[in-house]
Amino acid sequence: MTDRFKQQPRQREYDDPDESVRPLPLLFYVFAAAMIVWGAWYIIDPQGNASGERGSPMLGDRRTLSALAAAPVGEVNGAQLFTGKCAGCHQATGQGVAGVFPPLVGVDWVTGSETRLVQILLHGIQGALDVNGVTYNGVMPAWKSLTDAEIAALASYVRSTWGNSASQVSVATVAEQRELTASRTSPYNGSAELDTLP
Numbered sequence: 001m002t003d004r005f006k007q008q009p010r011q012r013e014y015d016d017p018d019e020s021v022r023p024l025p026l027l028f029y030v031f032a033a034a035m036i037v038w039g040a041w042y043i044i045d046p047q048g049n050a051s052g053e054r055g056s057p058m059l060g061d062r063r064t065l066s067a068l069a070a071a072p073v074g075e076v077n078g079a080q081l082f083t084g085k086c087a088g089c090h091q092a093t094g095q096g097v098a099g100v101f102p103p104l105v106g107v108d109w110v111t112g113s114e115t116r117l118v119q120i121l122l123h124g125i126q127g128a129l130d131v132n133g134v135t136y137n138g139v140m141p142a143w144k145s146l147t148d149a150e151i152a153a154l155a156s157y158v159r160s161t162w163g164n165s166a167s168q169v170s171v172a173t174v175a176e177q178r179e180l181t182a183s184r185t186s187p188y189n190g191s192a193e194l195d196t197l198p
């Protein structure tokens with residue numbers, strides 16, 4: 001037997017490797033503590049926006065309440081909303097789909113009475129609808145879950161795009177129309193009922 005062989009049992013019984021001989025560096029703890037303090041401050045401190053105005057930290061993108069209240073109602077908003085909510089049926093060009101979804105271009109429902117258009121958007125339509133001599137018989141969803149400003153932006157957008165050039169619809173008009181028909185829960189019954197609206 002060699003010496004080396006005799007030592008083998010002892011070698012097996014060495015302690016398991018242990019990390020405590022190399023603890024995390026102190027700098028790491030300092031860094032972690034600094035991050036926690038900074039995070040707490042970031043949440044608690046009401047964030048000012050770029051111009052130093054103070055707002056609610058709930059508004060994570062730092063817009064203040066006053067800036068939000070004055071959010072523009074017009075082409076930009078309306079166009080975005082139209083793409084998200086309407087273009088799927090009426091198409092991005094507002095031309096609709098023949099026989100299924102009516103066009104919004106050169107159509108009196110869109111460019112005529114603004115209050116009637118607001119009513120269409122608030123409550124939707126179901127039933128035979130005459131659009132420039134073509135009868136549609138589909139379902140136009142109700143959009144009353146949108147805000148007054150959103151409906152005003154949508155109505156203004158469809159009235160002034162693709163060659164349409166009717167007046168803009170104000171937020172106040174939408175609020176008034178919503179109030180007027182607050183108890184309504186069903187869609188308008190096609191041209192028959194819509195023709196009775198002012």
Ligand code: HEC
Nearest residue numbers: 085086089102103107109125126127129136137138139140
């Ligand atoms: C699910 C498909 C669908 C969506 C989404 C939709 N519509 Fe309609 N819309 C219709 C249908 C179908 C009609 C015709 C209803 C009928 O035949 O009674 C219609 C009719 C209309 C009318 C009156 C008819 C005309 O051609 O002018 C207007 C105005 C209108 N929609 C605007 C909008 C706007 C604005 C939006 C987005 C907020 C929108 N629609 C979203 C399907 C849709």
